[in-house]
Amino acid sequence: MWVYIDKIADFVDKEVIIKGWLYNIRSSGKLMFPEFRDGTGVIQGVVAKNGVSEKIWEDFGKLTQESSLIVKGTVSKHPKKEGVYELQVSDLEIVAIAEPYPITPKEHGVDFLADKRHLWLRSPRQMAIMRVRNEILQSIRDFMYENGFTLFDAPIFTPNACEGTSTLFSTDYFDLGKAYLSQSGQLYAESGAMALGKVYTLGPTFRAENSMTRRHITEFWMMEPEMAYFDIDDDMNLIEDFLSYVVQRVIKNKRQELEFLGRDLTKLEKVVKPFPRVTYDEAVEILRKKDIPLIRKTANGEEQIRPFPWGEDFGAPHEEAIVEDFDKPVMVHRWPSEAKAFYMKRDPDNPKVALGVDVLAPEGFGEIIGGSQREDNLDFLLERIKEHNLPMEEFEWYLDLRRYGSVPHSGFGLGIERLVSWICNLEHIREAIPFARRPNRIRP
Amino acid sequence: MWVYIDKIADFVDKEVIIKGWLYNIRSSGKLMFPEFRDGTGVIQGVVAKNGVSEKIWEDFGKLTQESSLIVKGTVSKHPKKEGVYELQVSDLEIVAIAEPYPITPKEHGVDFLADKRHLWLRSPRQMAIMRVRNEILQSIRDFMYENGFTLFDAPIFTPNACEGTSTLFSTDYFDLGKAYLSQSGQLYAESGAMALGKVYTLGPTFRAENSMTRRHITEFWMMEPEMAYFDIDDDMNLIEDFLSYVVQRVIKNKRQELEFLGRDLTKLEKVVKPFPRVTYDEAVEILRKKDIPLIRKTANGEEQIRPFPWGEDFGAPHEEAIVEDFDKPVMVHRWPSEAKAFYMKRDPDNPKVALGVDVLAPEGFGEIIGGSQREDNLDFLLERIKEHNLPMEEFEWYLDLRRYGSVPHSGFGLGIERLVSWICNLEHIREAIPFARRPNRIRP
Numbered sequence: 010m011w012v013y014i015d016k017i018a019d020f021v022d023k024e025v026i027i028k029g030w031l032y033n034i035r036s037s038g039k040l041m042f043p044e045f046r047d048g049t050g051v052i053q054g055v056v057a058k059n060g061v062s063e064k065i066w067e068d069f070g071k072l073t074q075e076s077s078l079i080v081k082g083t084v085s086k087h088p089k090k091e092g093v094y095e096l097q098v099s100d101l102e103i104v105a106i107a108e109p110y111p112i113t114p115k116e117h118g119v120d121f122l123a124d125k126r127h128l129w130l131r132s133p134r135q136m137a138i139m140r141v142r143n144e145i146l147q148s149i150r151d152f153m154y155e156n157g158f159t160l161f162d163a164p165i166f167t168p169n170a171c172e173g174t175s176t177l178f179s180t181d182y183f184d185l186g187k188a189y190l191s192q193s194g195q196l197y198a199e200s201g202a203m204a205l206g207k208v209y210t211l212g213p214t215f216r217a218e219n220s221m222t223r224r225h226i227t228e229f230w231m232m233e234p235e236m237a238y239f240d241i242d243d244d245m246n247l248i249e250d251f252l253s254y255v256v257q258r259v260i261k262n263k264r265q266e267l268e269f270l271g272r273d274l275t276k277l278e279k280v281v282k283p284f285p286r287v288t289y290d291e292a293v294e295i296l297r298k299k300d301i302p303l304i305r306k307t308a309n310g311e312e313q314i315r316p317f318p319w320g321e322d323f324g325a326p327h328e329e330a331i332v333e334d335f336d337k338p339v340m341v342h343r344w345p346s347e348a349k350a351f352y353m354k355r356d357p358d359n360p361k362v363a364l365g366v367d368v369l370a371p372e373g374f375g376e377i378i379g380g381s382q383r384e385d386n387l388d389f390l391l392e393r394i395k396e397h398n399l400p401m402e403e404f405e406w407y408l409d410l411r412r413y414g415s416v417p418h419s420g421f422g423l424g425i426e427r428l429v430s431w432i433c434n435l436e437h438i439r440e441a442i443p444f445a446r447r448p449n450r451i452r453p
Numbered sequence: 454m455w456v457y458i459d460k461i462a463d464f465v466d467k468e469v470i471i472k473g474w475l476y477n478i479r480s481s482g483k484l485m486f487p488e489f490r491d492g493t494g495v496i497q498g499v500v501a502k503n504g505v506s507e508k509i510w511e512d513f514g515k516l517t518q519e520s521s522l523i524v525k526g527t528v529s530k531h532p533k534k535e536g537v538y539e540l541q542v543s544d545l546e547i548v549a550i551a552e553p554y555p556i557t558p559k560e561h562g563v564d565f566l567a568d569k570r571h572l573w574l575r576s577p578r579q580m581a582i583m584r585v586r587n588e589i590l591q592s593i594r595d596f597m598y599e600n601g602f603t604l605f606d607a608p609i610f611t612p613n614a615c616e617g618t619s620t621l622f623s624t625d626y627f628d629l630g631k632a633y634l635s636q637s638g639q640l641y642a643e644s645g646a647m648a649l650g651k652v653y654t655l656g657p658t659f660r661a662e663n664s665m666t667r668r669h670i671t672e673f674w675m676m677e678p679e680m681a682y683f684d685i686d687d688d689m690n691l692i693e694d695f696l697s698y699v700v701q702r703v704i705k706n707k708r709q710e711l712e713f714l715g716r717d718l719t720k721l722e723k724v725v726k727p728f729p730r731v732t733y734d735e736a737v738e739i740l741r742k743k744d745i746p747l748i749r750k751t752a753n754g755e756e757q758i759r760p761f762p763w764g765e766d767f768g769a770p771h772e773e774a775i776v777e778d779f780d781k782p783v784m785v786h787r788w789p790s791e792a793k794a795f796y797m798k799r800d801p802d803n804p805k806v807a808l809g810v811d812v813l814a815p816e817g818f819g820e821i822i823g824g825s826q827r828e829d830n831l832d833f834l835l836e837r838i839k840e841h842n843l844p845m846e847e848f849e850w851y852l853d854l855r856r857y858g859s860v861p862h863s864g865f866g867l868g869i870e871r872l873v874s875w876i877c878n879l880e881h882i883r884e885a886i887p888f889a890r891r892p893n894r895i896r897p
Contacts (some may be wrong), residue, residue, distance in 0.1 A: 049601065075858040077858040077860040105829075127854065128857060130649075131648040135648070147594060159583055160591070167895065178626075179624060182622075182895055183892045200572075205493075205580060205584075213609050213656060228608060406897035407571075407897075413519045413552060413572060414520055414549060415549040416549070417548075443605050443645060449629070452612050453644075
C-alpha cells in the first residue's frame with residue numbers, strides 16, 4: 010500500500026510502499042541506510058545485505074542523490090528516538106537514476122541557487138517555507154470565510170492607477186490602448202463592500218520599482234479586505250483578530266517546520282490581541298526621545314535632521330526604534346494626511362492627519378499591513394483627486410460609490426510575502442514565494 | 454447591537470441594529486414597508502406611523518433606492534411565511550441619500566450593465582453568483598488542503614510560453630526585455646510536485662485571444678494541481694473526487710443562492726463519482742453514430758465532413774452530442790497526440806494517442822478541465838520540443854526535472870469561471886467574475 014511519509018506513524022509493523030527520491034545514503038558493512046523523501050517528509054531506510062536479493066543490494070549501490078525510486082518495506086519505530094520511524098526495506102524499484110545533482114551540501118551562492126530555483130525548492134529549508142506559506146494562506150482564507158467575508162477577486166488589468174503610473178507594468182490591450190497591471194485591488198474591493206458588506210481580494214499585484222532590496226519583489230501577493238460600516242477602530246480590531254488567528258494557527262499546525270527554520274517561537278506566541286496602538290504623533294515622540302534622526306540624501310552625501318520632523322515618513326531605522334519596546338505588532342495610526350493616498354479619510358478631529366494605520370511587525374520586520382478608513386464624502390474625494398492630479402474621468406465609477414449610498418468603510422492591505430518572511434524569520438523575501446520576480450530576474 | 458441579516462433568525466424578539474441600504478420601499482396608509490439590504494441578505498421592515506416619531510416617519514419618505522441607513526428595531530417572525538423575518542422599526546439614521554439610482558427594475562442592455570458593473574454587482578442575482586463563487590473557491594482550497602496538497606503559487610511573469618507567444622500579453626521588464634503574462638502555471642507546478650509531492654496553483658492566467666464568445670475572458674482564474682507518481686488513471690480518480698466534493702458542498706451550503714438563480718439542483722445532485730470515462734476513439738464513434746459532421750471553413754463558406762474524421766478536435770456541437778446521453782461530467786481521454794501539447798505523455802500501448810483527459814461538463818457547458826500524464830522521458834521530451842519549434846534554451850530548467858529524478862506525474866487545469874458558469878447555470882462567463890476582462894473591455 011502506497012503511503013506518504015507524513016502518515017507513516019499509522020503504519021508501524023505494517024508493510025508499505027513509498028514513492029519518492031533518494032535524499033542521502035550511507036553504508037556500514039552489510040547494512041545500508043538510505044534516506045528517502047517523498048515531498049511530505051524524510052524517512053531512513055535500513056537495508057540488510059542478507060535481507061534482500063543480490064540485485065536489490067547492488068541497485069542501492071547505484072543510486073545517486075535525487076534518484077527516483079519506489080521502495081517496499083516494514084515500518085518500525087526508531088530504537089532510540091521517540092516519534093521517529095524507519096523502513097526495514099524489502100524491495101526496491103529504481104524509477105530513474107539522477108544525473109549528478111548540482112545542489113550539494115556545500116555552500117552555494119544565492120545567484121546559483123536562484124538560477125536553480127526549480128531544484129533548490131527540494132531543499133528541506135525551502136520545502137519548510139512552502140509548507141508554512143500554504144498554512145498561512147489557508148489560515149487567511151479560513152478566517153475570512155468563517156467571518157462572513159466574500160471573496161471578491163479584483164481584476165489585474167486596469168485602465169488607471171491609484172497613485173500614478175510611474176511604477177506600473179503595462180501591456181498592449183487590443184484596440185483599447187494600454188492596460189496596467191494592478192498594484193492594488195482596493196478600489197474594486199470598495200465596490201464589492203457596497204454590494205456584499207464584507208469582501209476580500211487575494212491575488213498577485215505588481216510594482217515596477219527598480220528596487221533590489223531584501224523586502225521588494227515585482228510580483229507579490231496581497232490580501233485586501235474591505236468592510237462597509239467599519240471605521241478605523243473597527244479596522245484595527247479586525248487586524249488584531251486576524252493576525253492573532255493566523256500566527257497562532259501556524260504555530261499550532263506547522264511547529265515542526267518553524268522549529269526547523271530556527272524560528273524563535275516564544276516571540277510568535279506573544280502575537281495575541283490586543284496590539285499596541287500608537288499614533289503617528291506618539292511615534293514621532295518615541296523617535297525624538299531615542300534621538301533617531303531623519304536621514305535625507307543631499308548632493309554632498311546625507312544630512313541628519315534632528316529632532317525627527319513631524320510629517321515625514323518612517324524608514325527602517327525608525328520602524329525598528331518604534332517596535333523595539335514592544336513584543337507584538339505595533340499599529341501606528343493617524344498619519345500626516347499630506348503624505349497619504351487620496352482615498353484616505355481625514356480625521357474629523359484633526360484634518361492634518363488621515364485615518365490610516367500601518368502595522369509594523371516586531372523584531373524589525375517592518376510594515377506588513379497598511380490600512381485606512383476611506384473617504385466617504387463625495388466633495389472631499391473630488392477635491393483630493395484634483396489635488397493629486399489624477400485623471401478624474403477614470404475615477405467616475407469609483408465616485409459613484411459615494412453618489413449611491415455612501416457609507417463609512419475601511420480596509421487594509423496585507424503583503425503575503427512579508428508576512429511569510431516575518432513568520433519564517435527570513436532574511437530575504439526571495440525565499441517567501443516559489444519563484445520570486447525581481448528587477449534582474451524572470452527566470453526560471 | 455449591530456447584526457447582519459443572514460444571522461437575524463438568532464435575534465427573534467430582540468432589538469437589533471442593521472446597517473445597510475434601502476433596497477425598496479412601499480407604503481400603505483399609516484404603514485411603510487422598507488426593504489433593507491446589508492450585503493448578507495434582505496429583510497423587510499415595518500414602520501408604523503404611530504410607532505415612530507414624526508421625524509422618522511418623514512425621513513423614511515425621503516429615502517431613495519440605495520440610500521444608506523442605520524435602522525433599529527425588533528426582529529419578529531413573518532406572520533405567514535416560515536423562515537422569514539421582519540424588523541419592527543423603531544429608529545432610523547440616514548447615512549446618505551442616494552442620487553437617482555441608474556439600475557432600475559426595468560430591463561437594461563448588457564453593455565449598460567457592464568459599464569455600471571460596480572453598481573450592477575449590488576443586484577440580487579450578481580450577489581448570489583459572487584456568494585456561490587466564494588463557496589466554490591473555498592471548497593477547492595479546503596479539498597486541496599485536506600488532501601495533502603501544498604499551495605504553490607506560480608509566477609505570472611514568465612520568459613517563455615508553453616505553446617508559443619501568439620496569444621500572450623507582454624510587458625517591458627527592466628533590462629531583461631519582455632516578460633509574458635502566464636497562460637498556465639503547469640510547468641512551474643511540475644517543479645513543485647518534484648519537491649513537495651502534491652501541489653496546486655490557483656491564480657489568474659491570461660490569454661490575449663481576440664474572442665468575443667460567451668466562454669472567453671482575457672483574464673481568468675485557473676487551478677492547476679500536479680502530483681508526483683500519479684498516472685492518467687490516478688489523475689482521473691482525483692478529478693472525480695474533487696469535482697464531486699466541490700459540487701455537493703456548494704449545493705449544501707449555497708442552496709438558497711442556486712435556487713434563486715433558477716438552477717436545476719436535481720442535475721447537480723447527480724454529479725457524484727464515478728464519472729463516465731470515454732476514450733477519444735469512443736467519442737468519435739458516438740459522433741459518427743449520431744452523424745455529427747466536422748465543420749470546416751472554406752473560401753466558399755463551410756464544408757461538412759462526414760463521418761467525423763479521426764484526429765480532429767471537438768467543437769461545441771460535438772461536445773454537446775457526446776455529453777447528452779450522460780447526466781454527469783464526461784472524461785474524454787487518450788486524445789490524438791498530434792494535436793496535443795508537447796508535454797503530454799504518449800500512450801505506451803498506442804503512441805498515436807496522448808494520455809490526456811478533457812472533462813466536459815453536462816448540459817452542454819463544455820470543457821471545464823484539461824489534464825494529462827506528463828512526458829517523463831528526457832529524450833522524448835527533447836524530441837517533442839524540437840518538433841514544436843519551441844526555444845530549447847528556455848526549457849532547460851524544465852528538462853532538469855527529467856534529469857534529476859524523473860517520475861511519472863500528472864495534473865490538470867480547471868477554469869474557475871467555467872466551473873462557476875456551469876454550477877450557476879450562467880449564459881455568459883462575464884457574470885462569473887467580479888470584473889470580467891474581454892477584448893473590448895477593461896473598464897471600470
